[in-house]
Amino acid sequence: MRYRVGERVRVAARAHEGHHRTPGYLKGKTGTIERAHASFPNPETRAYGGDGLPEQPLYLVGFVQRDVWYGYQGRASDRIYADVFEHWLEEAQ
Amino acid sequence: MLGYDRQMERAVHDRGGWPVDAAIDRSEHELADWELLTDALVGALNREGVMNVDELRRGIESMPPDEYERASYYERWLYSLETVLTEKGMLEPGELDRRLGG
């Protein structure tokens, strides 16, 4: 697993043709590794009849809501989390 | 209304932050027999190794956007079943329609 808990990471701002599980609202956003899950079969290839191997590392990544949404109506401490695969993450600048 | 990142192109199933005007409809309905059957069929096919959940999702996501938004939840599952099973050669194109007398 490439990233450690507490590390700042950016979700790739990548348009992906076909099935993938990185939501559009998080692409290009910077957050923090909250948890390093195990590795899981890759849904991007499993969705087309592949076996999803090799398994890909998966992380729970947390984001400050105000960093995600322009005009967010909530508290500064509100956060949003999603499970993101390692190949969608980059080191944050 | 809350702004969201319009620069990132979205597929129709990718709903986080999609503009919504109305309150959430909190009414609930018991699953109809055909809906349970659809769910169970997907589960059984998954157990058999015929079609996995990622293929199910991909099939749903391949719906034309207006059809996706018009369809009910299990109508989407059915669309995906037909699409993926036909792709795998487990259904002949038009076979289901012929069986229904269409």
Next chain:
Amino acid sequence: MSEHDHDHPPITDGDEPAAAARVRALEELLVAKGTVRREDVRQMIDWLVSRSPADGARLVARAWIDPEFKERLLGDARAAALELGLDPGPSPVVMAVENTPAVHHMVVCTLCSCYPRALLGPPPDWYKSLSYRSRAVSDPRGVLSEFGVELNDNVELRVLDSTADIRYLVIPIRPAGTQEMNEEQLAALVTRDAMIGLAQPVATTPAPVH
């Protein structure tokens, strides 16, 4: 791009939508071809209808009264469910997250409708709706307000978007006034919505028996 605030009911012709006859014919076809066995489909239906929030509520009630179990639940909810003889479902990882006076969790699946079905039963229609999937992440306090949950300003709200194979279960706060309750009574207070993060359990006094 059209804006829809709710899922449509199936397009109907008579009592049932066209999809009903279609899926029945599909099952018959697949059984005839040997692609799937009818008994397996029936077994799956039996499993689906056996699922309810009662199992999730048992996990929560046990966690409320047994701090060491709670730690095990927080560490590995799948294993904790198995410990109580419950079926955690096919998902390889189930994670329980704990609400406290400082932190409130709420769960959504913006991309489809992922949900800990084995422990909570079928997801409510609103959970699967386009509007919830949209607003739970961008306007969670507004959504909570609609559901009658008002959080204090100092509460950190954490929304969890179930984007992968992990399923999330919320351990709500044990309500005040429940010190005398046993595990069974506590479990009865835990609603499905509370385990998604859209309700907070309250202590209810039983109706007087005449």
